[in-house]
Amino acid sequence: MTVNEPVLRRVSEPAESALAARRWWDAGAADYQAEHGAFLGDCDFVWGPERLREETARLLGDVTGRRVLEVGCGAAQCSRWLAGQGAHPVAFDLSAAQLRHGAMLNQRTATAVPLVQADAQRLPFADSSFDLACSAYGAVPFVADSAAVMREIARVLRPGGRWVFSTTHPVRWCFRDDAGPKGLVVESSYFDRRAYVEQDGAGRATYVEHHRTIGDRVREIVAAGLVLEDIVEPEWPDDLEQAWAQWSPLRGRLMPGTAVFVTRRGRTRSAAPAGSARAAAGGSARR
Numbered sequence: 001m002t003v004n005e006p007v008l009r010r011v012s013e014p015a016e017s018a019l020a021a022r023r024w025w026d027a028g029a030a031d032y033q034a035e036h037g038a039f040l041g042d043c044d045f046v047w048g049p050e051r052l053r054e055e056t057a058r059l060l061g062d063v064t065g066r067r068v069l070e071v072g073c074g075a076a077q078c079s080r081w082l083a084g085q086g087a088h089p090v091a092f093d094l095s096a097a098q099l100r101h102g103a104m105l106n107q108r109t110a111t112a113v114p115l116v117q118a119d120a121q122r123l124p125f126a127d128s129s130f131d132l133a134c135s136a137y138g139a140v141p142f143v144a145d146s147a148a149v150m151r152e153i154a155r156v157l158r159p160g161g162r163w164v165f166s167t168t169h170p171v172r173w174c175f176r177d178d179a180g181p182k183g184l185v186v187e188s189s190y191f192d193r194r195a196y197v198e199q200d201g202a203g204r205a206t207y208v209e210h211h212r213t214i215g216d217r218v219r220e221i222v223a224a225g226l227v228l229e230d231i232v233e234p235e236w237p238d239d240l241e242q243a244w245a246q247w248s249p250l251r252g253r254l255m256p257g258t259a260v261f262v263t264r265r266g267r268t269r270s271a272a273p274a275g276s277a278r279a280a281a282g283g284s285a286r287r
């Protein structure tokens with residue numbers, strides 16, 4: 001959270017949210033990579049601030065020889081790890097500056113992961129062109145239309161292909177975005193779907209995050225023709241003292257900070273179930 005900027009909860013439409021995300025990540029990519037690069041590793045796959053690694057979690061299953069799409073890849077650390085496991089990753093992000101860091105790391109590690117600039121709500125990939133898709137906090141917390149992201153991923157996955165993504169645990173939205181004791185007090189409704197918005201003096205959004213309840217996420221997944229297999233809530237490890245913004249040892253030992261949704265595309269494309277739109281559309285996330 002940027003203290004000087006007015007912060008509020010309000011509706012933020014897809015175009016405004018995407019513009020804010022692109023500008024924010026373009027402007028902040030260098031600082032983000034400088035601050036978090038060591039935690040992330042150049043060729044490592046970490047699902048979130050609790051340091052759950054794909055190397056131990058194996059939520060994607062066997063990746064050898066698989067075509068994998070990394071969504072909102074940042075500097076594509078996860079894809080470089082996947083390439084080292086014998087997968088064929090393609091990494092995309094909205095931010096050109098984040099992708100430039102990806103290109104630098106590709107060069108530094110001599111790992112040529114293809115990098116693409118795209119918005120997760122409209123993917124420039126063919127139907128059924130990937131075996132797996134994954135995202136560690138990429139895109140999903142920042143998009144106004146996460147249902148569209150689920151549909152797009154389902155479209156580009158082959159039938160039966162897995163889509164695993166991590167995002168801020170929905171329960172965190174009840175609490176103040178504070179790593180300390182103030183962040184342990186419920187201050188807002190879990191059911192308030194309005195976005196968290198920082199804006200400039202003219203009312204233009206400069207940073208936006210979107211909230212979905214657990215039920216909202218499940219409905220968006222199911223409506224896209226995906227099957228939900230698991231929701232992993234990584235626990236804060238005893239030996240981890242390093243905080244990541246609002247994700248701190250104090251809070252992490254008391255409540256979940258990350259939710260990892262493990263889904264797969266159904267064998268046949270299903271229509272959206274009746275009533276799937278009944279959930280109202282619509283903290284600060286990882287940055």
Ligand SMILES: C[S@@+](CC[C@H](N)C(=O)[O-])C[C@H]1O[C@@H](n2cnc3c(N)ncnc32)[C@H](O)[C@@H]1O
Pocket residue numbers: 018021025040071072073074075076078092093094095098118119120121135136137138139140142143286287
């Ligand atoms: C918290 S970073 C996560 C990236 C990486 N997994 C990591 O841990 O550093 C979020 C990323 O999502 C990207 N992003 C935000 N909105 C997006 C969108 N609509 N489509 C694609 N990427 C998006 C941002 O540019 C940023 O690189």
